[in-house]
Amino acid sequence: MLANTRRLFRLSSLKHRLVLLTSVLACAAVLLTTALDHTRERNAADAHQRVQAQALTAHIATLTAAGVAANDTGALNRTLEAFDSFPHIQRLVVTDRQDQVLAAVSRTPRGTLAPDGQTQVGAVHISRSRDLRAPIGPIAPTGWVHLSLDAPPRPPFFTATTALLLALILVVAALAVIGILRRPLADLAHAEALASALPAGTLIPPPRAGALDETQALSEALLHAAERVRQAQDRLAASHARVRAITDAALDSIITIDAAGCVIDFNPAAENCFGYRRQDTLGHPIAELIIPPHLREAHNRGMAHYLATGEGPVLSRQIEVLAMRKDGDTFPADMAIVPIDLNGAPGFTAYLRDISGRKQSEQALLEAKSLAEAANQAKSDFLANMSHEIRTPMNAIIGMTDLALETRLDDEQREYLTLSRDAADSLLSIVNDLLDYSKIAAGKLDFERIGFGLRDCIALSHRTLKDAAERKHLSFTYHVAPTVPDHLVGDPHRLRQVLINLIGNALKFTESGHITIHVGLTESTADSTELKFSVEDSGIGIAKDKQQLIFDAFSQADTSSTRRFGGTGLGLTICSQLIDSMQGKLWVDSEPGKGSTFHFTARFERASAPAAPITRPAETDLGSLRILVIAGNEASRSHLTGMIESWNMLCDTCASGAEALAGFSGEGPEVRYHAIVADTDLGDMSAFRFFERLNAHALAHPPIRLMTANAGQRGDAARCRSLGIQAYLSRPIEPSDLLDAILLAIGTDGIQPLITRHSLREQRRRLNVLLAEDNKVNQMLALRLLEKLGHATHVVNNGLEALAACESTHFDVVLMDVQMPEMGGFEATAKLREREAVTGRHTPIIAMTAHAMPGDRERCLAAGMDDYVAKPVQPTSLAAALAAIVSGDQRVVHREAAAAVASRPLTAFDQDTLLANLGGDRELMMQLATLYLDDEIALRESLKIACSGGDLQAIHSAVHGLKGAVANFSADSAMAAASALESVCRNGETERLDHAITQFNAELDRFAEALRGVAA
Structure with a gap:
């Protein structure tokens, strides 16, 4: 049975399911209707019986009123028994007011009413009875009538009629459902056939007319889908056919x-x-x-x-x-x-x-390439060996010829030997070109990576060819921009080779005029720098269409150049190869008849430990020095003036000795010069003659005298000493030598032996310096100043790191900032002096302080320091302090920053003063500006945090850190505001604190805005 029921409810046919559902719903409706009717009839019968019983009870109460009043039990029983004809009455009881039974009758088994003798109203229990009670008496009840009726019989709920009706309804409902669903079910069957045919793409006839809208839409959608599937299958088949055709072909x-x-x-x-x-x-x-x-x-x-x-x-x-x-x-x-x-x-x-054929071709090419390389290598090796073999006897020929020229010869012999030496020099130059070219071709041209001084390298190149330039009466000078770093890492020999080759070409093709070397900075980073070199001449020039040809091997601008000037045509090719190896490029700007300028760039690493120039023995404000330059040659005069003005010195020039002497004639107010730099040739007289005539003037303030010469001659030193000339420098003159000579002569008032290039070299000493400074801007400035002074520098950020560095390494001097985090300069100095009391070794310590207040030097000395420099650190102040440490003479006059600020109007940022302090180094100024702006937020955030806490000591420390960074930029207004805020913190003037902080922040904003224009 259960299995059949489950099968019934698992019917898969939609028709069967709908018939079953309709039948169940119809049966439920019939049963619900029957139940409602049965309930309604039963309730109506109950209500009718209740009304009749109430009327009967009231009637009995009326009939028994007299008997109750008379207390006549017999009459009451007879009255009650008279209701025997009412079959539904099961018991009647009459009671008085106290519910005491006066008369009671009950239905006997024979169906009659008879007295039951019970004295209690409920003594006889009658099941399924309805009990009623009515009062006896019209107004006040004298008793009660109690009536018990049995319940009327209830009609049956489910009858045969009901069953017949239910069966009829089920049959009719099933037939109606089947009739209604026959057509839709047929349409659904058609749609099912369409869906089944979709995968195969089989076409099915459209649905018949008269179908329902829904099934009609479904069938049409399926037909469209079938059509699309068929088309897709056709396209897929065509695609497969195309792919197969492509694959096969x-x-x-x-x-x-x-x-x-x-x-x-x-x-x-x-x-x-x-x-x-x-x-x-x-x-x-x-x-x-x-x-x-x-x-x-x-x-x-x-x-x-x-x-x-x-x-x-x-x-x-x-x-x-x-x-x-x-x-x-x-x-x-x-x-x-x-x-x-x-x-x-x-x-x-x-x-x-x-790829068998391709591999065979590649192998054949490799074999041919190997054969060609072997042949080329053999050729290059042969050229290299032959060049070397030729150089050996050629050097002997040149050497012996030079020795012969130094002997006594008549004019004819000297002419012959001079021609022989010139021919040997030309041949040796050709051999050298062939040797270099063969090395390049053989891949044997090596590059060194060593530290060198750029200006020394330029000067040596200049010195090598200056005699040849003098023989042709050419002005031959060079100029290196002040921003160009001097201490580099690379191959100075190859750089000099390129320069000498380009200068040699300029000498070859220039009959009159000048040859000038320019060196400038094109790009610089912390690790490397790119320089641009230019060799300018006033020679014959090169036509535009020939300018690229000259860089090809064995080529010149035209064949007449080879016949007239000689040469192999390899020089520029070799230069181009060398410059490529230095990550640069070579090009030329030229016009026929107007000369040529050969440019090339080269990249070098920056040296971490530069070669050291001389340390200055005393502090000198370079901007206050006034120098007179006298030279008859305009190029020489311009060269000397450019170097002097790059140090911010005041410079006057004269083109002749007479013009210069006129300024000392006494006819007008005497111009006080700190030094006179005179070239050997003054046009109208020699430098020696000029100084002889100058000595005849009684000068109130005689200047220091320096002389420059193309080449030193025997007896020049003695003449210099006799004329009171303090320095004698032969060309090429390096900027560091000229500056050192000027400062050394001024610092010693000329009371020392004659200053020459050799004496400057002997006095030079390089220091190993420890820099203890927490501010990044101050670090960069001090590093660059020390680099320019030629000293090796190690940087730490606080006193603790300084102590650790001094424990592991010996330093010649320590530059110590006074206020640093974790451990300040005074505390670090005390710790270091405690160690030295045990070791017995003394390390000089120079304090760096932004206070610049009276008594600073004494406080630093009392703390165990040897000297101090005021921030912003000036190049001359630092050089003088280091020189004093080296010499052991620490009687140095310090320029107070506060006095300097007071001497000029307050400004947000004095760019000219900053440039002067940096020696005209605009690149360094931009780097310092960028570094300060990068750190400004962090620096000002520390001040903001200190101000929010209200701690005057913390505010003072934060202001001091900002002041140390700002001081480097000659930011007078910000410095004044910082000093005012420091004073408020030191004196505990809390009522002025907010105003001082606001003023300081406003000045910092002004300063930062001005600085962004420099960093942009």
Whole structure:
């Protein structure tokens, strides 16, 4: 039974399910209606009986009123028994007011009413009875009548009529449902047939007319879908046909395999390449067909790895493999493998191309290249060896010729030997070019990586060819921009070789006029720098269409140049190769008849430990020095003036000795010069004659005297001493030598031996300096100043790090900031002096302080320091302090920053003063500005935090740190506001604190805005 019921409810037919549902709903409706009618009839019968019983009870109460009043029990019993004809009455009881039974009758088994003798109203229990009570008496009850009636019989709920009606309704409902659903079900069956035909693309006739809208729409949608499926299948078939045609016509082998590695497609090109027929390969493992045996294991591992991870190192890229033909022959092939989808399973298509012919061609090319390189190497080796063999006797010829020229010769002999030496020099130059070119071709040209001084290198190049320039009466000068760093790492010999080659060309093609070397800065970082070199001449020039030709090997602008000036045509080619190796480029600007300028760039590393120039023995404010330059040659005068003005010195010039002497004639107010720099040739007289005539003037303030010469002559030193000339420098004059000579002569008032290039070298000493400074701007400034002074510097950020550095390394001097985090300068000095009390070794310490207040030097000395410099640190102040430490004489006069500020109007940022302090180094000024702006937020945030806490000591420390950074920029207004705020903090003037902070922040904003214009 249960199984049949389950099968019934598992009917899959929509028609059967709808009939069953309709029947169940109809039965439920009939049963519900019958139940409602039965309930309504029963309630009506109950209500009718209740009304009749109440009326009967009231009637009995009326009939028994007299008997109750008379207390006549017998009369009462007779009255009650008279109601025997009412079959529903089961018991009647009459009571008095106290419910004491006066008379009582009950239905006997015979169906009659008879007295029951019970004295209690409820003594007789009657099941399924209804009890009523009515008062006896019209106004005040004298007793009660109690009536018990049995319940009327209830009609049956489910009758035969009801069952018949229910069956009839079920039959009618089922027939109605079947009739209504017959057409829609037929339409659904048609739609089902359409859906079943979709995958196959079979066409089904459209639905019949009269179908429901829904089924009509469904059928039409299915018809459209069927049409689209058919069209897609047609396109897919056409695409497959095209792919097959392409595959069959492809020149490359195309092989498709499944996840098991078995072939499922093998195109005709693959048949021709591997020697298999397509039908012989289908279903066979690819590894057994085209992969050599020793590579099959690797192939299987790769397949397994891809199937496990979905990744493959050779997929979707071209690789070179070794393939195998049917006969076992192997050949190289280019292969690309692409993963494809094979009905949800992974597959692969491999594209292979036989590259045996290409490999053979490549091998032939490699062999030919090797033969050519071997031949070229043999040629280069031969040239290198021959050049070396020729150089040895040539050097001997030149040397012996020079020795012969130093002996006594008549004019004819000297002329012959001079011609021989010049010819030997020319031949040696040609041999050198051939040697370098052969080294370049042979790959044997090595580059050194050593530290060197750029200006020394330029000066040496200048000195090498200055005699040749003098013989042609050419002005030959050089100029290095002040911003160009001097201490570099690279190959100075190769740089000098390029310069000498370019200068030599300029000398060769210039008959009159000048040759000038310019060096400028194009790019600079913390680690490297790129420089631009220019060699300018006033020679014959080069035509535009010939300018590229001159850089080719063995080429010159025209053949007449070779006949007239000589040369191999290799010089510029060698220069170009050398410059390429220095990460630069070479080019030329020229016009015929107007001269040429050869430019080249080169990149060098910056040296971490530069060579040291001389330390200055005393502090001197360079901007206050006034120098007179006298030179008859304009190029020499311009060269000297450029160097002096780059140090912010005041410079006047004269083109002749007479013009200069006129200024000392006494006819006008005497111009006080700190020094006179006179060239050997003053045009109208020699420098010696000028100084002789100058000595005849009684000068109130005689200047220091310096003389420059093209070449030193015997007896010049004695004449200098006799004329009171303090310094004598021969060309080429290096800027550091000229500056050192001026400052050394001024600092000693000329009371010392004659200053020459050699004496400057002997006095030079390089110091190992420890810089303890926490502010990044101050660090950079001090580092650059120390670098320019030639000292090696190690940087630490606080006193603790300074102590650790001094423990591990010996320093010649320590530059110590006074206020630093973790440990300040005074505390670090005290700790260091405690150590030195044990070791017995003394390290000089120079304090750096931004206070610049009276008594600072005494406080520093009391703390154990040897000297101090005020911030902002001036180059001359620092040089003087270091010189005093070296010499042991610490009687140094310090320029107070406060006095300097008071002497000029307050400004947000004095760019001119800053540039003067930095020696005209605009690059350094921009770097300092950028560094301050980068750190400004952090510096001002520390002040903000200190102000929010209200701690005057913390505010003072934060202001001092900002003041130390700002002081470097000659920011007078900000410095004044900082000093005012420091004073408020020191004196505890809390009522002025907010105003002082606001004023300081406003000045910092002004200063930062001005500084952004410099950093931009």
